Amino acid sequence: MKQEQTALLQGTLDMLILKSLLAGELHGLGVSRRIQQLSGGTFSVKPGSLFPALHRMEEEGWISAFWGDSENNRRAKYYRLTKAGRKQLEGETQKWARISSAIARALETS
Secondary structure, three states: OOOOOOOOOHHHHHHHHHOOOOOOOEEHHHHHHHHHHOOOOOOOOHHHHHHHHHHHHHHHOOEEEEEEEOOOOOEOOOOOOOOOHHHHHHHHHHHHHHHHHHHHHHHHHH
């Protein structure tokens, strides 16, 4: 059975990008694949959303970037999490836990 893909909720893309980079540096396509893997195929991030977010997050200082060769020997921009990015991920994760818990409580209430 094919997993249905779902649109990301506003504000979750940054958190998922940061989470995808927690294990190590990745190029843009690798970030997209990692998000799809982490979400069990539920989320697929298109380049039109991913690359502007990566650029913005680099400007925020949450990630750093460098040029390198990809697995198929093409030049690719790689991204890695910074200390500020780890702190941002921690804050976003705590915020998401509070929000998702509150929504679950609201849905359980009759």
